[in-house]
Amino acid sequence: MWERTKGFILPSFAFVILLAVWQVTKIATGWSVAVFPSPLEAAAGMWELIKEGTLLKHSVASLFRVTLGFYLAVIFGLPLGILLGWWKTGQAITNSLIQFLRPISPLAWIPLAVLWFGIGDKPAVFLIFLSSFFPLVVATITAVNGIRSIYFQVAANFNFSAFETATKIIIPAILPPIMPALRISVGIAWLVVVAAEMIAVKSGLGFLILDSRNALRMDYVMDAMIAIGVIGICLDRVISQLSRIKSVSWGSV
Amino acid sequence: MGLGVAVGHILVENLHKWFVERRSASRIADENPGPAKGDRVFVLNDINLEIPDGELVCILGPSGCGKTTFVRIVAGFDTPTAGKVLTDGKPVNGPSSDNIFVFQHSGLLPWMTVRENVMLGLRRMKDRKLMAEKVQEYIDIVDLVGFEDHYPHQLSGGMQRRAELARALVVNPEILFMDEPFAGLDFLTRIKMREEVINMHEFIQKTIIFITHDIDEAMIMADRVVVFSDRPAVIKMDVKIPARHPRDFSCDPELEGLRRQVYTELGVHYAL
Numbered sequence: 201m202w203e204r205t206k207g208f209i210l211p212s213f214a215f216v217i218l219l220a221v222w223q224v225t226k227i228a229t230g231w232s233v234a235v236f237p238s239p240l241e242a243a244a245g246m247w248e249l250i251k252e253g254t255l256l257k258h259s260v261a262s263l264f265r266v267t268l269g270f271y272l273a274v275i276f277g278l279p280l281g282i283l284l285g286w287w288k289t290g291q292a293i294t295n296s297l298i299q300f301l302r303p304i305s306p307l308a309w310i311p312l313a314v315l316w317f318g319i320g321d322k323p324a325v326f327l328i329f330l331s332s333f334f335p336l337v338v339a340t341i342t343a344v345n346g347i348r349s350i351y352f353q354v355a356a357n358f359n360f361s362a363f364e365t366a367t368k369i370i371i372p373a374i375l376p377p378i379m380p381a382l383r384i385s386v387g388i389a390w391l392v393v394v395a396a397e398m399i400a401v402k403s404g405l406g407f408l409i410l411d412s413r414n415a416l417r418m419d420y421v422m423d424a425m426i427a428i429g430v431i432g433i434c435l436d437r438v439i440s441q442l443s444r445i446k447s448v449s450w451g452s453v
Numbered sequence: 454m455g456l457g458v459a460v461g462h463i464l465v466e467n468l469h470k471w472f473v474e475r476r477s478a479s480r481i482a483d484e485n486p487g488p489a490k491g492d493r494v495f496v497l498n499d500i501n502l503e504i505p506d507g508e509l510v511c512i513l514g515p516s517g518c519g520k521t522t523f524v525r526i527v528a529g530f531d532t533p534t535a536g537k538v539l540t541d542g543k544p545v546n547g548p549s550s551d552n553i554f555v556f557q558h559s560g561l562l563p564w565m566t567v568r569e570n571v572m573l574g575l576r577r578m579k580d581r582k583l584m585a586e587k588v589q590e591y592i593d594i595v596d597l598v599g600f601e602d603h604y605p606h607q608l609s610g611g612m613q614r615r616a617e618l619a620r621a622l623v624v625n626p627e628i629l630f631m632d633e634p635f636a637g638l639d640f641l642t643r644i645k646m647r648e649e650v651i652n653m654h655e656f657i658q659k660t661i662i663f664i665t666h667d668i669d670e671a672m673i674m675a676d677r678v679v680v681f682s683d684r685p686a687v688i689k690m691d692v693k694i695p696a697r698h699p700r701d702f703s704c705d706p707e708l709e710g711l712r713r714q715v716y717t718e719l720g721v722h723y724a725l
């Protein structure tokens with residue numbers, strides 16, 4: 201019973217309070233709907249967006265970009281991180297370079313991304329890729345460096361090939377420490393996609409916000425923000441479910 | 454030797470080992486009794502030892518004297534600073550699956566179940582059915598039936614040790630290195646595992662190097678007991694124990710004499 205209370209009822213208190221503050225502020229300021237929509241006005245706008253299918257369309261567009269960019273980052277970032285974690289010379293060579301590139305915000309790449317990839321999905325996907333790639337590489341290198349040396353000795357003792365060492369030692373060993381990094385990367389990717397969609401594309405939740413602002417529909421702006429928050433929570437849940445998988449959960453005890 | 458069949462003969466000549474301290478010294482110079490950066494930690498001082506094929510040798514010595522270091526070098530996990538180590542007449546270069554090492558601190562792979570861990574040494578076997586049978590047989594020997602699909606973190610410390618023993622024994626290695634394999638086992642399991650190792654050794658006659666802190670355990674199990682001195686370690690005592698198994702100190706004055714001698718060498722008066 202307490203578990204249920206803790207898991208659902210308590211968090212919803214915070215949202216009720218948020219709604220109350222929102223409504224009170226609206227009444228106190230008396231601002232018009234064009235400046236500050238009330239919760240009810242926002243809900244009405246939300247209903248319109250859902251009914252017309254606009255919200256779904258834009259959400260799918262954003263999710264598609266995030267998924268693609270994130271997968272690309274995983275596909276390139278994890279193997280590169282494993283390689284550099286394993287091969288110390290390579291790590292020494294690239295370490296400063298990675299540390300140099302990492303703090304450059306993906307948003308700083310926007311002009312170049314548009315120039316290189318033109319208009320459409322490509323620059324957005326590229327920016328998301330960049331935003332997830334460096335944190336994942338760094339987290340993977342750290343995770344590989346942290347593997348207990350005894351596991352490599354066991355591998356040597358049982359004559360593991362390089363392939364076996366990678367698949368039976370390194371990958372399973374780094375999965376638990378890498379899960380938080382995946383979670384953070386998805387979060388960053390979701391932050392970046394909204395910004396990326398404010399340039400260069402005609403779909404996605406970021407575009408919806410920009411477009412609604414131009415139309416002075418602040419209720420739609422708020423609705424898009426709500427959608428971003430809700431989907432963000434869902435993405436986080438999906439990734440944190442991954443760490444429940446048996447082969448990943450060995451590290452949790 | 455050298456007939457194409459691996460043989461567990463070990464020859465160690467003039468083995469020296471020191472570590473160079475990488476950690477930098479403590480700022481407070483006077484309060485730093487430990488080694489400073491660049492200092493040498495002299496661990497093994499001219500060890501000479503020949504172990505014929507099939508002998509069960511127990512190594513005793515004070516804590517930190519270099520037993521683990523010695524065995525790691527013989528097993529190929531570390532290199533000597535000077536001297537040479539030959540197994541089966543060939544210089545050791547790196548670990549080999551002919552010689553399995555049971556680590557002092559758990560060497561089970563935590564992301565694999567007990568069964569998968571025990572299978573490691575047999576994973577290249579063609580006959581999968583025979584492999585599964587052998588794995589089961591050894592899981593049975595170490596009394597882990599019913600825990601095949603458990604992960605190491607779901608087992609007690611003693612059960613983990615037993616799983617690691619099964620993983621080593623199932624390979625039937627030419628040389629078995631055991632670094633305090635029974636540490637953390639309860640008294641009864643310990644006796645049972647001793648018996649298991651002795652029986653296995655009588656049966657297959659493979660070389661076993663066994664590190665322990667337990668003098669009586671060494672006296673009960675070993676064909677030969679080697680006692681290391683404090684660091685830097687030299688061999689202080691090297692005796693063969695001809696008595697047959699099962700051994701009983703109280704009925705064997707010769708064995709009892711040896712036992713007292715080992716206690717004295719290690720600086721304790723066992724009469725206390």
Ligand SMILES: Nc1ncnc2c1ncn2[C@@H]1O[C@H](COP(=O)(O)OP(=O)(O)OP(=O)(O)O)[C@@H](O)[C@H]1O
Pocket residue numbers: 472473474494496514515516517518519520521522523557684
């Ligand atoms: N990698 C290393 N670098 C520096 N010093 C080391 C290293 N490994 C071991 N030593 C030192 O070598 C000495 C011997 O260590 P070793 O582990 O061989 O002892 P041991 O006889 O196995 O002790 P115990 O019975 O407590 O397991 C210790 O003083 C230790 O500090």
Ligand SMILES: [Mg+2]
Pocket residue numbers: 520521522557632
């Ligand atoms: Mg030791």
